[in-house]
Amino acid sequence: MKFSVTKEKLLEGLQQVQNVVSTRTTLPILSNVLLQAKGDEVHLTTTDLDVGVRGSFEARVEKEGATTLPARRLFTIIRELPSSEIQIEVDGKNAASIRSGQSFFKILGLPEEEFPPLPKFEDAKVITIRQKDLRDGLRKTSYAISTDETRYVLNGVLFSLKENKLTLVATDGRRLAMVDLELEFPRSHEADIIVPTKAVTELQRLLADEGDVKVSIGSSQIAFDLNNTLLVSKLIEGNYPNYRQVIPSETKERVTLERETFLNSLHRVSLLASEKSNSIKLNFSKNNIDITANTPEVGEAKESLAVAYKGREFSIAFNPEFFMAPLRNLTEDEVFLDLIDEMSPGVLKIQSPFLYVLMPMRISS
Amino acid sequence: MDCFYAAIEVRDRPALRGKPVGVGGARDRRGVLTTCTYEARAFGVRSAMPTFMALQRCPQLIVVPTRFDVYRRESGVIREIMRRFTALVEPLSLDEAYLDVTAHPGAPAPLAQVIRDLIFRKTRLTASAGIGPNKLVAKIASDLRKPNGQFEVKPGEVAEFMAPLPVRKIWGIGAVTERKMERLGISTCGELRRFSRAEVQEQFGKFGHELYDLCRGVDERQVEPHRERKSLSNEETFSINLETLEQCEGKLEEIFTELAAELAQKAAARKVTGIFVKLKFADFTRTTVERAGLEVSLDSFHALLTEAFARTGKSVRLMGVGVRFAESMPAEAQLPLL
Numbered sequence: 001m002k003f004s005v006t007k008e009k010l011l012e013g014l015q016q017v018q019n020v021v022s023t024r025t026t027l028p029i030l031s032n033v034l035l036q037a038k039g040d041e042v043h044l045t046t047t048d049l050d051v052g053v054r055g056s057f058e059a060r061v062e063k064e065g066a067t068t069l070p071a072r073r074l075f076t077i078i079r080e081l082p083s084s085e086i087q088i089e090v091d092g093k094n095a096a097s098i099r100s101g102q103s104f105f106k107i108l109g110l111p112e113e114e115f116p117p118l119p120k121f122e123d124a125k126v127i128t129i130r131q132k133d134l135r136d137g138l139r140k141t142s143y144a145i146s147t148d149e150t151r152y153v154l155n156g157v158l159f160s161l162k163e164n165k166l167t168l169v170a171t172d173g174r175r176l177a178m179v180d181l182e183l184e185f186p187r188s189h190e191a192d193i194i195v196p197t198k199a200v201t202e203l204q205r206l207l208a209d210e211g212d213v214k215v216s217i218g219s220s221q222i223a224f225d226l227n228n229t230l231l232v233s234k235l236i237e238g239n240y241p242n243y244r245q246v247i248p249s250e251t252k253e254r255v256t257l258e259r260e261t262f263l264n265s266l267h268r269v270s271l272l273a274s275e276k277s278n279s280i281k282l283n284f285s286k287n288n289i290d291i292t293a294n295t296p297e298v299g300e301a302k303e304s305l306a307v308a309y310k311g312r313e314f315s316i317a318f319n320p321e322f323f324m325a326p327l328r329n330l331t332e333d334e335v336f337l338d339l340i341d342e343m344s345p346g347v348l349k350i351q352s353p354f355l356y357v358l359m360p361m362r363i364s365s
Numbered sequence: 366m367d368c369f370y371a372a373i374e375v376r377d378r379p380a381l382r383g384k385p386v387g388v389g390g391a392r393d394r395r396g397v398l399t400t401c402t403y404e405a406r407a408f409g410v411r412s413a414m415p416t417f418m419a420l421q422r423c424p425q426l427i428v429v430p431t432r433f434d435v436y437r438r439e440s441g442v443i444r445e446i447m448r449r450f451t452a453l454v455e456p457l458s459l460d461e462a463y464l465d466v467t468a469h470p471g472a473p474a475p476l477a478q479v480i481r482d483l484i485f486r487k488t489r490l491t492a493s494a495g496i497g498p499n500k501l502v503a504k505i506a507s508d509l510r511k512p513n514g515q516f517e518v519k520p521g522e523v524a525e526f527m528a529p530l531p532v533r534k535i536w537g538i539g540a541v542t543e544r545k546m547e548r549l550g551i552s553t554c555g556e557l558r559r560f561s562r563a564e565v566q567e568q569f570g571k572f573g574h575e576l577y578d579l580c581r582g583v584d585e586r587q588v589e590p591h592r593e594r595k596s597l598s599n600e601e602t603f604s605i606n607l608e609t610l611e612q613c614e615g616k617l618e619e620i621f622t623e624l625a626a627e628l629a630q631k632a633a634a635r636k637v638t639g640i641f642v643k644l645k646f647a648d649f650t651r652t653t654v655e656r657a658g659l660e661v662s663l664d665s666f667h668a669l670l671t672e673a674f675a676r677t678g679k680s681v682r683l684m685g686v687g688v689r690f691a692e693s694m695p696a697e698a699q700l701p702l703l
Contacts, residue, residue: 026430150456152441173703238445246702275636275691319699345702359702 001065002089003037005057007081007100013044013057014075016229019202021071022048032068034115035090037061045118046071051199052118053206054230066112067094077105118232121223124216125189129166129181131226135207137168137179140354142200143325146172153238156196160240161189169243175322176243180353194240195222199233206231247357248345251338253284253311259335263327265303269293270320272301279317279361284309284339293320316342317361326356366443366484367491367512369460370400370436374429376489385410386427392416396602399431403512436460439488446483450476452701453588463500465588474517481515498523501584505534523582528555535579537572545569554580590701598641598687599624606647606680610671613644613681617670621663624686628661636691637661642669645683652676661688 014033022030027049034045040061045054067090074096078086083101090096094109138157146154151173158169166181195203199222206229207213214225224231266280273280274295283290287309294300316339326348327335338347348356366372370388375381385405390396396416408423420426440459447454453465464480466473477494484492491513495506498520506526509516518526531553532538532546549568551557557565557580566573578584599620607613641655654673659665666686674681 149437150441150444152438153445171703173701174699176702238441241703243703343700357702359700361699 001035001037001067002063002087003042003059003061004085004087005042005059007078007084007086009057009059010078010086011075013042013055014071014078016055016206017044017046017053018071018075019205020046020048020051020053020198029068029110029114029116031070031072032110032115033071033074034066034068034112035088036066036112038064045115047116047118048198049116050196051202051231051233053202053232054118056228063089065090067096067109068112068115069094069096069107069109073107077107118230119218119221119223121216121218121221121232124218124223125185125191127161127166127183127185127189127215127217128212129183129215131207131211131213132209133181134213135204135209137166137181138200138204138207139329140179140326141168141170141177142197142204143329144170144172144175144177144356145197145200147197148172153194153236153240156194156236157200158192158194158240158243160192161185163190169240171241171243174319175325175356175358176246177326177356178243178247178354189217191217192240193217193222194236194238196233196236199231203231246345247355248338248340248347251340251347253309253339255284255289255307255309255337255339257305257307257335257337259327259330259333262305262335263324265291265305266320266324266327269301269303270324272299273320274298277361278319278321280320280323281315281317283313283315284311285313286310314342316346318346318358319361322358330354366460367493368400368402369439369490370431371402371405372490373432373435373439375402377435378429381427381429384427385423385425386429387416387419388429388431390416390430390602391428392420396428398428401426439490442487443484443490443492446487447480450480453590455588455590463503463588474515477515477517481513497582499582499584500586500588501536501579502526502582504536505530518582527580527582528553528558530554532557532580535576537575537579542569542572554582594635594690596687596689597624597628598643598685599627600643600683600685600687602645602683603681606682607684608680610674613670613674613684614667616684617666617686618663620684620686621666624688625661628688637688638691639689640665640669641687641689642666642673643683643685643687644670644673644681645685646677646679647682648679649682650677650679651683655689 017033030048036043040058041056042059043054043056077098081100081103086100088096088098094111096107096109098105142157145156154171160167164184166183168179170177203224206226211227216223220235222233222235269280269291270293272295273293280291280293283292287306289305289307290302292302330350332350336349342360345357345359371386374388375386383404385402385408387398387401387405387410389398398412398414398416398419400412401410405423405426410419410423410426416428436459444454444456447462447464450469451464451466455463466476469476473496477496481492481494484490493507493511493513494515495503496515496517497503497506502518502523506516506518532551533543562577565577569576601620607616639655639657640659640661641653643651643653645651652673654669656669
């Protein structure tokens with residue numbers, strides 16, 4: 001195999017696939033990137049057996065062929081090369097000679113046959129989504145994914161396909177974020193699948209403003225085809241909890257909030273939330289919310305927000321981080337906060353189909 | 366679970382059935398066993414034993430590498446089963462958990478049997494259970510009918526149950542306290558009970574206050590379903606000892622990079638309060654340097670490594686780096702949604 005390429009194109013290609021490479025593995029080949037030179041393209045593939053990515057870059061291929069090279073090492077070398085023109089030549093023993101300007105590197109690879117192939121998707125259900133819609137949907141939900149490995153079904157985003165709607169859900173058992181996307185697909189494609197965190201993170205990096213993504217759903221795998229790049233992932237096996245039951249069906253009090261103003265106030269007040277309890281209190285009174293925090297023996301903070309509020313006076317406490325996460329990831333100017341009482345979940349909504357359910361914290365005093 | 370990792374390996378590779386099997390690192394890499402089968406235990410092989418030592422005791426021992434992704438998956442399946450019966454499940458490790466079933470209408474012993482049956486049906490792995498009025502008693506009881514059994518201590522039987530037990534069975538009592546007790550003529554929980562609360566406290570300080578209750582089987586700790594990870598670390602035992610600081614530095618980056626990756630994956634949202642570097646030397650002595658307030662960076666760990674290495678200058682057998690987390694949220698204050 002022999003090809004020449006610009007440093008920029010090669011780096012861009014490697015950047016798309018290198019995050020998937022596992023840092024800790026018993027199989028050395030999984031630290032490698034598969035390079036396949038054919039026609040005027042070089043394909044790059046990485047996998048950790050759970051998630052795999054395949055991309056490509058244009059190159060002047062002088063001799064077709066394939067090999068695998070240590071991904072991180074290759075990336076570090078290419079990044080440091082002085083000249084913009086790079087030539088890579090691989091011999092029959094998978095030793096790659098990298099030439100650029102006055103630099104020469106030789107790195108040892110492993111045969112392509114040892115590289116595990118990405119799964120095939122022959123009987124998969126295929127749906128098409130606008131990349132922008134999926135990216136926005138994941139942005140509005142993925143921060144709520146659980147990192148608790150003992151609740152493995154929550155370590156991903158639920159993709160629920162029902163009645164011409166794709167519902168994305170993420171929760172860690174204390175708060176839940178959900179987005180509905182209108183989508184047309186046949187009845188036979190209805191399904192509930194859980195896409196693991198790593199695939200969601202990679203997907204968010206790959207999704208763009210323009211174009212569609214073709215999603216192929218197999219029985220235990222999923223593939224996202226984004227024109228030039230393909231991301232495949234295992235699905236999380238198991239049943240996602242019945243999230244509908246935690247969404248309050250009634251509401252007592254609604255306030256409209258300016259998202260950024262509210263976020264900034266929360267952030268400032270949270271500076272004095274105690275490390276131990278980590279809570280801030282919202283105290284509602286006529287046309288006003290006082291946001292307060294205090295840490296014994298340290299100090300306290302208070303900020304008042306003028307709002308249109310006519311309901312009863314009451315206080316409710318939240319983990320500030322859980323409250324700020326959705327506010328940071330939304331773009332709307334206005335958000336609506338629906339509350340029932342100090343022990344029931346609060347719901348954050350916007351004009352479009354999104355909601356965030358957040359359980360309060362118990363107020364001790 | 367009964368020898369959890371080893372049981373999974375035997376289940377997945379039937380050829381191993383009935384044989385002494387250990388799970389862990391290979392001998393030539395100075396590995397350590399995480400678990401072993403009962404067949405291996407018959408030879409005196411134990412978990413956390415260096416592999417070479419295990420092979421001395423049991424030359425026919427089959428050592429297989431760990432597959433933590435598989436263990437985690439099985440652990441998740443088991444916990445899902447437990448959560449069908451109570452939301453109050455507190456995992457202690459991948460293969461051990463406390464369940465508070467006070468609110469469950471059924472009697473606890475048949476319930477334990479049902480849970481163990483379900484676990485076996487779903488995973489083909491056996492579990493043992495201890496049933497008691499509190500965590501301490503349940504934990505001690507869980508060891509009594511291993512493997513694949515269960516033992517119940519009813520509330521009225523606690524005093525009688527605890528009396529003959531060696532004090533070592535109480536959590537928090539290690540070799541040092543045990544020796545001190547021996548000098549006082551105490552070897553069982555029953556003997557410890559002869560002392561008044563004030564006397565126990567005088568002998569054993571703050572811990573004595575708890576000891577007075579614990580030896581009577583009194584334990585007020587709640588089952589906490591959302592207990593958080595307190596630290597995260599990564600370490601490596603080297604196949605060839607590192608002799609110089611430069612050699613250690615060479616390895617540090619690799620060990621740190623892995624830690625950083627794990628940190629990003631598992632605990633990106635957690636606040637780090639301190640970082641530490643641990644060294645174990647060729648003569649098996651060890652030292653740890655820990656600092657609060659440093660950022661999690663290669664430079665910070667490098668400074669700690671330099672300090673740790675300078676303490677002895679002995680050749681290094683194992684190097685570990687890690688971070689400690691702030692308590693982000695007491696479980697009792699955040700109400701659960703799901």
